[in-house]
Amino acid sequence: MTVTRSRGAVHKVKKHKPILFGGTFVHLLIGPHNRKFSAHEDVLCSRSAYFKKRFQEVRKDIDGECAVCIDNLESVAAETVFCRTCGQNFHNKCMDQWLQTMNTCPTCRTVWKKWPNMRSSTLDQLDPEGFEVYVQWLYSHQIPSYGSDKDANARCIRMLKAHLLGNTIKDNDFLLAVRNEIVETAVEAGLEYSAIDFAYKNTLKPCSLRQFLVDLYALTGDAQSLKEGNVSHLFLIDMVQSFIGKSRNLSEGADVWSMLVAEGHIEGNSPVPKEGAEVEDGND
Structure with a gap:
């Protein structure tokens, strides 16, 4: 059983953007004995370059405008979806409306690939x-x-x-x-x-x-x-x-x-390592 550990008053709390969960849930089998975990695909890929390459390699950065409504993709805390062919992002609600009359991507015009709500992946390493x-x-x-x-x-x-x-x-x-x-x-x-x-x-x-x-x-x-x-x-x-x-x-x-x-291991105003500092894994 896990519980949240509270931090001391000397620690500066970093502000985070709202978590946008997306519509796909990933069941993960981790380690040599395939221990089971689950997480939202969009949450994993928004944080980790490793998971983005594995699950959403073609996806473009979520910025600019939605090609359907021409509104900023980041102007509201709205869920987004992306074309699995060209990687372009759209508001989820906009694509729901678009697909009522069309079956192609608004940008690349290939047939829109619907993605399952659940998927599985084994990561024994x-x-x-x-x-x-x-x-x-x-x-x-x-x-x-x-x-x-x-x-x-x-x-x-x-x-x-x-x-x-x-x-x-x-x-x-x-x-x-x-x-x-x-x-x-x-x-x-x-x-x-x-x-x-x-x-x-x-x-x-x-x-x-x-x-x-x-x-x-x-x-x-x-x-x-x-x-x-x-x-x-x-x-x-x-x-x-x-x-x-x-x-x-x-x-x-x-x-x-x-x-x-x-030494650059943590920041000056809060006891966390320096933002943006690249950390090698030493395993190459």
């Missing part, structure tokens, strides 16, 4: 735990908490799975939210090495996730956890390089949040 976090965030714009996370380290590893998922599906806003949650967890309870080890084992090369965690560990980590396991020499090298650069700033009174702002 995605992690189901990470995707569960994503689906919750997709509709609420909040990262949920889980009673099954026995401690802060378990939560952090869950968030790392969500981060790796976010890299794959290419939803940068989700990555920003997950990073913010990782920082908050680390500030409150410290960052154990097992979380770092998980990240290094699940990325194949240096990437922004590794650097983010190294910087965060240098500021919040528990040195004792380094003595309790086999520590990656790659991590040690990365951490020493980070610590050398950070120690001087910390001695001058900088706190964890300002240090991470300086």
Whole structure:
């Protein structure tokens, strides 16, 4: 069971556009054991470049005018549909009226392809735990908490799975939210090495996730956890390089949040990673 985790007063709430659900529901089978999830196709594709390419690759950006009513597509919070041949967008109500007398696309004039209200897709390469976090965030714009996370380290590893998922599906806003949650967890309870080890084992090369965690560990980590396991020499090298650069700033009174702002991991006015910052997945 999941519940919404409330944020502290120091956090700036980002405003979001109304969610436009669309008319197609997607049943998703996620991971090697085909765990079942469901979501609206339009919601997935409006957030994620990965899902847009998979489900709506031909669809154009929703801007400009509806070719039927000549009204702005974004001027009202109206559902839109698109031609599955040319990708042009129209107001849903306008196409309902149009198709009463015509059976072609108003723009490309090909026969209008009606789309089912439900469809299924199997994505066995995605992690189901990470995707569960994503689906919750997709509709609420909040990262949920889980009673099954026995401690802060378990939560952090869950968030790392969500981060790796976010890299794959290419939803940068989700990555920003997950990073913010990782920082908050680390500030409150410290960052154990097992979380770092998980990240290094699940990325194949240096990437922004590794650097983010190294910087965060240098500021919040528990040195004792380094003595309790086999520590990656790659991590040690990365951490020493980070610590050398950070120690001087910390001695001058900088706190964890300002240090991470300086590194570009989060924004200056709110503890979330910098808007528009591209995050590599380290798996290429």
